Amino acid sequence: MIEVKNITKTYNTGGEPFEAVKGVSFSVADGEFIAIMGPSGSGKSTLMHILGALDSPTSGSYFLDNKDVSTLSDDQLADIRRDKIGFVFQSFNLLPRTTVIRNVSLPLVYDGVPDKERIIRAEEALFASGLDRIYFSHLSNQLSGGQIQRVAIARALVNNPSLILADEPTGNLDSKTGEIVLNTFQKLNKELGRTIILITHEQEIAEHADRIITIRDGVITSDSKSHKKR
Numbered sequence: 001m002i003e004v005k006n007i008t009k010t011y012n013t014g015g016e017p018f019e020a021v022k023g024v025s026f027s028v029a030d031g032e033f034i035a036i037m038g039p040s041g042s043g044k045s046t047l048m049h050i051l052g053a054l055d056s057p058t059s060g061s062y063f064l065d066n067k068d069v070s071t072l073s074d075d076q077l078a079d080i081r082r083d084k085i086g087f088v089f090q091s092f093n094l095l096p097r098t099t100v101i102r103n104v105s106l107p108l109v110y111d112g113v114p115d116k117e118r119i120i121r122a123e124e125a126l127f128a129s130g131l132d133r134i135y136f137s138h139l140s141n142q143l144s145g146g147q148i149q150r151v152a153i154a155r156a157l158v159n160n161p162s163l164i165l166a167d168e169p170t171g172n173l174d175s176k177t178g179e180i181v182l183n184t185f186q187k188l189n190k191e192l193g194r195t196i197i198l199i200t201h202e203q204e205i206a207e208h209a210d211r212i213i214t215i216r217d218g219v220i221t222s223d224s225k226s227h228k229k230r
């Protein structure tokens with residue numbers, strides 16, 4: 001599904017150019033559940049932005065479903081994101097004072113999906129995320145952090161993406177709620193066959209994936225099977 005070869009990313013903001021990713025190569029098969037782990041500043045989010053077609057690498061190639069994504073225009077990247085990718089960010093980016101259902105169905109508005117179908121698909125995604133039905137019509141600012149995180153996961157699922165990218169999805173949660181969210185990812189992977197890339201700086205969290213890629217100062221230092229917590 002994913003093949004990155006010798007990817008680099010150089011930022012040119014503020015004086016000296018800074019190479020945040022320094023020649024990274026790996027591939028991901030359909031249906032894998034991978035964690036990308038590394039300390040703060042090691043280049044995880046930078047890599048996720050490239051994998052998520054939010055940004056292009058400075059050099060190197062990125063093939064997603066056999067298509068070279070590294071050379072596409074911004075519009076073409078937007079199409080790829082809409083068709084194939086679901087994002088869960090650490091800062092949840094839900095609209096406040098807006099219902100859960102509306103938050104989840106919003107991406108479909110831009111796709112021109114009719115009203116009724118939007119609601120049905122949003123409800124399906126919310127069920128998959130494990131949020132209790134009673135919260136579906138709550139406003140997003142009336143939810144706990146764990147509930148908000150499930151809404152964010154549902155929103156990432158609603159366009160039926162084959163690839164889910166999650167950047168520190170449990171970063172703001174207590175360990176018990178975090179565990180529930182991680183179990184949700186495991187279910188999405190095992191039962192619905194979604195390919196998942198989970199970014200974290202914690203070994204304990206990374207162990208929920210099947211494979212762990214460790215990154216340090218912009219280079220991969222290890223890539224191996226996890227000891228799997230399930």
Ligand SMILES: Nc1ncnc2c1ncn2[C@@H]1O[C@H](COP(=O)(O)OP(=O)(O)OP(=O)(O)O)[C@@H](O)[C@H]1O
Nearest residue numbers: 011013018020039040041042043044045046047201
């Ligand atoms: N837009 C940018 N412009 C300039 N430098 C950046 C930019 N984004 C990130 N960096 C730098 O690139 C390096 C990697 O950042 P990145 O956000 O990928 O790290 P990270 O591994 O996700 O860290 P964290 O765990 O803290 O989220 C950091 O040194 C950061 O300061």
Ligand SMILES: [Mg+2]
Nearest residue numbers: 044045046167
């Ligand atoms: Mg980050």
